[in-house]
Structure formats: structure tokens, C-alpha cells
Amino acid sequence: MRTLRSFLNDTWSTGEEPFSTLHDAVTGDPIAQTSTRGLDLGAAMQHAREVGGPALRAMTFAERGAFLKRLSGVIHAHRDELIELAQQNSGNTRGDAKFDIDGASGTLAFYAGLGEKLGDRTFLLDGGQERFSRSKRFLAQHVSVPRHGVAVHINAFNFPAWGLGEKAAVALLAGVPVFAKPATATALVTARIVELWEEQAELPAGAISLLCGSVGDLLDHLGPQDVVAFTGSGDTGRVIRAHPAVLRHSVPVNVEADSLNAAIFGPDLQERTETFEMFLADVVRDLTQKAGQKCTATRRIFVPRDRAAEVVAALSDRLDQAVVGDPRERVTTVGPLATASQQRDILGGIDRLGQVGRRVWGDPAQRPEQGFYVGPSLFLAEPDAPFIHEHEVFGPVATVVPYRDAAHAVELVARGGGGLVCSLYTDDRSFGAQVVLGLAPWHGRIYWGSRKVHDQGPGPGTVMPGLVHGGPGKAGGGEELGGLRGLGFYLQRCAIQGDARLLAEVLGVSDEG
Numbered sequence: 384m385r386t387l388r389s390f391l392n393d394t395w396s397t398g399e400e401p402f403s404t405l406h407d408a409v410t411g412d413p414i415a416q417t418s419t420r421g422l423d424l425g426a427a428m429q430h431a432r433e434v435g436g437p438a439l440r441a442m443t444f445a446e447r448g449a450f451l452k453r454l455s456g457v458i459h460a461h462r463d464e465l466i467e468l469a470q471q472n473s474g475n476t477r478g479d480a481k482f483d484i485d486g487a488s489g490t491l492a493f494y495a496g497l498g499e500k501l502g503d504r505t506f507l508l509d510g511g512q513e514r515f516s517r518s519k520r521f522l523a524q525h526v527s528v529p530r531h532g533v534a535v536h537i538n539a540f541n542f543p544a545w546g547l548g549e550k551a552a553v554a555l556l557a558g559v560p561v562f563a564k565p566a567t568a569t570a571l572v573t574a575r576i577v578e579l580w581e582e583q584a585e586l587p588a589g590a591i592s593l594l595c596g597s598v599g600d601l602l603d604h605l606g607p608q609d610v611v612a613f614t615g616s617g618d619t620g621r622v623i624r625a626h627p628a629v630l631r632h633s634v635p636v637n638v639e640a641d642s643l644n645a646a647i648f649g650p651d652l653q654e655r656t657e658t659f660e661m662f663l664a665d666v667v668r669d670l671t672q673k674a675g676q677k678c679t680a681t682r683r684i685f686v687p688r689d690r691a692a693e694v695v696a697a698l699s700d701r702l703d704q705a706v707v708g709d710p711r712e713r714v715t716t717v718g719p720l721a722t723a724s725q726q727r728d729i730l731g732g733i734d735r736l737g738q739v740g741r742r743v744w745g746d747p748a749q750r751p752e753q754g755f756y757v758g759p760s761l762f763l764a765e766p767d768a769p770f771i772h773e774h775e776v777f778g779p780v781a782t783v784v785p786y787r788d789a790a791h792a793v794e795l796v797a798r799g800g801g802g803l804v805c806s807l808y809t810d811d812r813s814f815g816a817q818v819v820l821g822l823a824p825w826h827g828r829i830y831w832g833s834r835k836v837h838d839q840g841p842g843p844g845t846v847m848p849g850l851v852h853g854g855p856g857k858a859g860g861g862e863e864l865g866g867l868r869g870l871g872f873y874l875q876r877c878a879i880q881g882d883a884r885l886l887a888e889v890l891g892v893s894d895e896g
């Protein structure tokens with residue numbers, strides 16, 4: 384069986400027994416093992432800080448951008464090999480795996496482009512010169528400079544390629560070395576990408592480290608210049624936020640966690656119109672793509688009460704076309720879940736939804752015996768039903784919930800406690816305005832589908848590197864990506880007060896003194 388290695392201090396190393404086992408999601412067979420036991424994570428963090436940090440900070444944005452372009456190119460060049468690994472370890476269909484792997488190379492390429500545009504600078508100016516006294520000569524300039532620490536990236540199981548790439552792209556462009564820790568269960572793809580990068584992408588020394596396996600004592604080694612970006616469950620997010628080293632050193636922690644994403648069906652939608660079709664395509668894509676294991680997938684579908692039966696029937700017609708099975712078969716549209724424990728959790732969630740609502744499509748008992756399968760399920764529940772606004776069932780499962788009017792829809796969506804994305808389908812401007820403005824404080828992103836754009840967007844489930852990804856409250860309160868906005872997490876903003884001429888010389892700004 385293959386043993387995964389960690390990349391620390393610019394060398395590959397393997398932990399000691401006991402090992403965690405990675406499985407083939409289709410057969411349940413063991414395919415690899417990994418351990419971080421016995422690895423000196425304090426020394427590895429110090430190496431990243433002392434070797435990787437200076438190397439990256441010495442590079443201009445354009446040079447960092449060129450580095451990201453190499454990282455993107457290597458992933459793209461090995462796309463087929465990575466797709467195969469994802470099909471085995473994560474149970475992805477080819478389309479699911481492409482979504483993850485192309486998402487990684489695409490996000491790296493996007494940030495490579497931003498680096499090229501930023502050119503020869505090594506840090507960012509924030510706003511212009513500001514006068515704060517009577518003197519025109521004594522001015523201030525805000526700058527955003529790379530932190531002198533390590534960007535610890537702890538990722539979830541569901542996007543082993545994109546999770547690595549989207550976080551690394553932003554930190555490396557900012558000039559901060561990356562210490563990536565993928566979820567153990569699906570680390571195969573991440574480990575292979577870092578191997579390929581090391582062989583082919585001319586990594587600056589110390590710029591990228593990889594920890595393959597459990598987190599061990601990594602967080603004990605955090606210091607005051609480090610940051611942690613985490614994606615995963617709200618429970619783990621809370622444990623990280625409360626870690627003594629995080630508290631002691633005021634380490635910034637970005638959390639992307641659970642989210643009960645909603646889709647709202649506008650009262651104006653009529654069957655066979657473009658907006659109605661857009662709603663159906665987006666909702667069914669989110670239910671089935673990656674077996675519903677996307678942080679942005681729709682979990683709650685809000686429909687006017689008098690239209691609920693019609694919408695359930697239309698969604699059911701579409702779901703009838705879903706094919707659950709071996710993700711390596713071309714006809715398959717829904718592969719297995721990534722792990723046995725995910726399968727257990729989701730079957731438990733489906734049971735609970737059956738108690739608080741009514742199953743209107745799907746039968747979880749009907750699934751291949753081998754492998755971590757759960758077919759799609761659609762529920763119908765009353766707005767006040769317990770559980771539906773509180774618990775994210777992280778699989779191919781969603782619940783249709785009736786609403787009265789725009790204000791009621793807003794109130795119900797907000798009961799989710801804060802989400803990554805909410806989608807809305809309507810051509811009615813007044814309904815749209817109430818929903819968009821009512822729900823913006825509760826979300827990182829709102830996706831408004833309507834007739835004129837029905838064939839333009841990738842659906843609410845696709846995270847775009849130029850748009851922020853994150854959400855308040857239950858979703859973790861974090862924010863990633865968003866183009867240059869994402870760099871802020873890795874940069875320290877500092878207001879520098881001084882002689883306008885000296886500032887102009889040192890910071891490379893025009894002298895207004």
C-alpha cells in the first residue's frame with residue numbers, strides 16, 4: 384500500500400506508526416496510508432518562516448505571479464492523472480474531479496494574472512497620502528506588507544485540489560509561505576499535486592510545506608506573524624479559534640464552515656420559462672454534483688406555498704435522470720461519498736429529515752452495497768420544522784420549504800444563521816430587491832438568476848476567484864478570494880506617518896508635500 388509523505392523543510396518525510404488509512408470510495412478498499420507522528424513540526428514551521436518568507440518577500444508581485452502560473456501549469460499538465468486519483472480516493476465522477484482540479488489551476492492562473500498586473504512592487508499601498516496635521520509636509524500613507532509568518536492552511540475533505548490551490552494562490556501572491564494540511568481521508572490528490580510542484584514548478588525554498596495526516600501539535604508552534612485559514616466543520620473551527628497559541632499570539636483565523644445555503648423560487652416564475660429552467664438546472668446540479676458534497680450546495684429550497692407541489696414535481700422529473708453508480712462509468716452522474724463516516728452522517732441526517740418532513744423523491748435504501756453511496760433525496764417540510772434550518776446534511780440532500788411572501792422568505796433563509804451563498808430566481812424587480820437587500824447581511828454572496836442572464840452563469844455552487852467566498856455566523860465568519868481583497872488576510876496594514884518627501888522615496892508614492 385502506498386504511504387503518503389509530508390513535505391517539510393524542503394524534504395519528503397514519512398511519519399511513524401500508527402498510520403491512518405485512505406480508502407477507495409467505490410470499493411471501500413484501503414489504498415494508502417499516512418502518519419504525521421514523530422515529525423518535527425516546530426522546526427518545519429521555523430524553516431518556512433525563516434527560509435520561505437524572505438524568499439517570497441524578495442520577489443515582486445510579477446515574479447510571484449509567474450510562480451503561480453507555474454503551479455497552475457503543472458496541475459493542468461497532469462490533469463488526467465489527478466482526475467483518476469480523485470475518482471478513486473474521493474469517488475468523484477470525471478465532471479466532479481474536473482470541477483475540483485480545474486478550479487485549482489484556474490484560481491492559481493487568475494491570481495497569476497493579478498500578480499502580473501501589480502508588477503514590480505513587493506507590497507501594496509492602501510489609499511493615498513493623508514493629511515493629519517496642519518503641515519502639508521507631515522503626512523501619512525497606509526501600506527499593506529506581507530506578514531513575516533506562515534500561512535497555515537487546514538482544508539476539508541471535499542476539495543483536495545481546489546482547497547489547496549485557492550488558499551495557496553492568495554497567500555503566495557501576498558508573499559507568505561504556505562503550510563498546507565489537507566483532510567487525511569482524501570489527501571491523495573493534494574499529496575500528488577505537491578509532489579508534482581516540487582519536481583516541476585521550481586519552488587522557492589521554504590515556500591510550500593505539506594503535512595499529510597493528522598494535525599498533531601502543529602498549532603502549538605503558531606507565532607504572532609502566522610495566520611490560519613481553515614475550511615471544515617464549525618466544531619473544528621471553534622477548536623482552532625480557541626487554541627491557546629492562537630489566543631496567546633492573536634493569530635488571525637479565517638473559518639469557512641457549515642452553511643445551509645438557500646435557493647428562492649420567485650412567485651412570478653412560470654413553467655417552461657428561461658428563469659424557471661435556470662432554477663431547476665441550478666438546484667439539481669447542486670444536489671448531484673460531487674454527490675452534494677460542496678460547501679456551496681443548496682440545502683433549502685424556498686417556494687411559494689401554492690407552488691410547492693408543482694416545483695417538487697418539476698424537480699422530481701429532473702432527478703429521475705440522475706444515475707448513481709461507479710464514477711468511472713461515463714453515464715454516472717452521482718458517485719459515492721468520500722468516506723464511510725460521511726455516508727453514516729448523511730444517512731443519519733436523512734433519517735432525521737424524514738422525521739421532521741416528508742421524503743418526496745429518492746430512497747436512501749436503494750444504493751450499491753459496496754462503496755460509500757447515498758443517492759439523492761428531496762424532502763418537503765414546514766417552515767417551522769426543527770432541524771431544517773440548523774443542521775447541514777452534507778450530501779445529495781435538500782428540503783423544499785413553503786413561504787408566504789418576500790419578507791417571510793428572508794426571515795426563513797436568515798434562520799440558517801449565516802450562509803456562503805443564497806440563490807434567487809425571479810424577474811420581479813420589487814421581489815428581487817426585497818430579497819437581495821434583506822439577505823445580503825447574512826451572506827458572502829447572492830446569486831440572482833433571471834431571464835436575461837439565464838444562460839450566462841455557472842450556477843451558485845461555483846466559487847469565482849474574483850468574488851468573495853465566505854459568510855457570516857454559522858458559515859464561519861470568514862472571507863477568502865475576492866481578487867485582491869483576499870490578500871488582506873496575509874498582509875499587515877500599517878499607517879506610516881512622516882515627512883512627505885521621505886515617504887515618497889521609501890514607499891515609491893508621488894510626493895504631494
Ligand code: NAP
Pocket residue numbers: 537538539540541564565566567568596597598614615616617618619620622623639640641642677678775777803858
Ligand atoms: P473537519 O472534520 O472539521 O476537518 C477539516 C480539517 O480540519 C481536516 O483537515 C482535519 O484533519 C482538520 N482537523 C480536525 N481536527 C482538527 C483540530 N483539532 N485542529 C486542527 N485541525 C483539525 O471537516 P470535514 O469532515 O473535512 O468537513 C466536514 C464539514 O466541513 C462539512 O460537513 C461542511 O459543513 C464543512 N465544509 C465547509 C466548507 C466551506 O467552504 N465553508 C467546505 C467544505 C466542507 P483530519 O482530516 O486529519 O482529521
